[in-house]
Amino acid sequence: MSIQPILEVEDFSKTFMLHEQGTELPSAHSVFLKAYPGRLTALTGPTGAGKSTVLKGIYRTYLPTSGRIIFTTEQGQQTDLAKADEHQILELRKDEIGFVTQFLHTLPRQSTEDVVAMPLIKKGISRIIALEKAREILSQLNLPERLWAVSPATFSGGEKQRVNLARGLLAQPRLLLLDEPTASLDPKTTDRVVELINNLKQTGTAMIAIFHDMDLVKRLADSVVVLEPPIGTENFFNSDINKAP
Numbered sequence: 001m002s003i004q005p006i007l008e009v010e011d012f013s014k015t016f017m018l019h020e021q022g023t024e025l026p027s028a029h030s031v032f033l034k035a036y037p038g039r040l041t042a043l044t045g046p047t048g049a050g051k052s053t054v055l056k057g058i059y060r061t062y063l064p065t066s067g068r069i070i071f072t073t074e075q076g077q078q079t080d081l082a083k084a085d086e087h088q089i090l091e092l093r094k095d096e097i098g099f100v101t102q103f104l105h106t107l108p109r110q111s112t113e114d115v116v117a118m119p120l121i122k123k124g125i126s127r128i129i130a131l132e133k134a135r136e137i138l139s140q141l142n143l144p145e146r147l148w149a150v151s152p153a154t155f156s157g158g159e160k161q162r163v164n165l166a167r168g169l170l171a172q173p174r175l176l177l178l179d180e181p182t183a184s185l186d187p188k189t190t191d192r193v194v195e196l197i198n199n200l201k202q203t204g205t206a207m208i209a210i211f212h213d214m215d216l217v218k219r220l221a222d223s224v225v226v227l228e229p230p231i232g233t234e235n236f237f238n239s240d241i242n243k244a245p
C-alpha cells in the first residue's frame with residue numbers, strides 16, 4: 001500500500017495588504033507541497049520567495065489569500081487548515097502540529113527546562129518524567145547545564161535556537177514545521193540536530209523544513225520544493241538534488 005500524505009498544500013497564495021501604504025505585497029504564490037509520515041520535505045528558494053509565509057500559513061499564524069491546506073488528523077479526518085476554526089487550530093497545535101521558529105516567545109521567569117517540558121506536560125505526561133526528558137535533549141543539543149534553570153528570555157540566538165529545537169523535537173508531533181532549524185548553530189550541534197531529526201523520522205513524524213544550506217537538504221530531505229517568486233514552485237526528489245539551481 002502506498003504511503004498517504006498527512007498534509008497537502010494546494011495552490012497556496014498569500015498577498016499582504018499594507019493598508020497604511022495603500023498597497024498589496026504578493027508573497028508566496030501558487031505553492032503545492034505534500035508531507036508524509038516519517039519523511040522530510042525541504043522548502044528552499046531565494047530570500048523573499050515566501051518560504052516562512054507558507055509555514056506560517058500551515059500553522060495558521062497567517063490566513064492564506066487562496067488555496068487549500070488539507071491535514072489528515074490522527075482520527076483520519078481531513079481538515080482544511082485554511083478554514084478550520086480557532087479552537088480546532090489550538091487543539092491541533094497542542095496535539096499534532098509543532099513549529100520550530102527562529103524566534104522564542106516565553107513567559108518571563110519560566111525556566112528553560114520548563115519551557116522544553118511544557119508540551120509533554122500538556123499532553124498528560126508527569127512533570128518529573130517530562131523534566132527528565134527535557135534535560136536529556138538539552139544535553140544532547142549541547143546547551144550548558146548552568147542555563148537549564150534560567151529563563152531563556154536573555155539567551156543568545158544559538159542558545160534560543162537550541163531551546164526551540166529541544167521543545168519542538170521532544171513533543172514528537174505528527175507534523176513538525178522547522179524554519180531554518182540550524183541557522184545559528186555550530187557544526188557539532190548541527191550534526192546532533194541532523195541525528196535527532198533522523199531519529200524523529202523513524203517515529204513517523206512528518207516534517208517540512210526550510211533550508212538555505214543544500215548540504216543539509218542532501219543529508220535530511222526526502223523531497224524538495226523550490227519556491228520561485230513570483231511564478232510558482234518546482235517539485236523534485238532527493239535523487240535530483242544535485243541538479244537543483
Ligand SMILES: Nc1ncnc2c1ncn2[C@@H]1O[C@H](COP(=O)(O)OP(=O)(O)OP(=O)(O)O)[C@@H](O)[C@H]1O
Pocket residue numbers: 016025026027028045046047048049050051052053054
Ligand atoms: N507580515 C507581513 N506583512 C507584510 N509583508 C510580509 C509579511 N510577512 C512576510 N512578508 C513579505 O512576504 C515576502 C516573503 O517573506 P518570507 O519571510 O515568507 O520569505 P522567505 O522566503 O522565508 O525569506 P528568507 O529566506 O529571507 O527567510 C517578503 O517580501 C516579505 O517582506
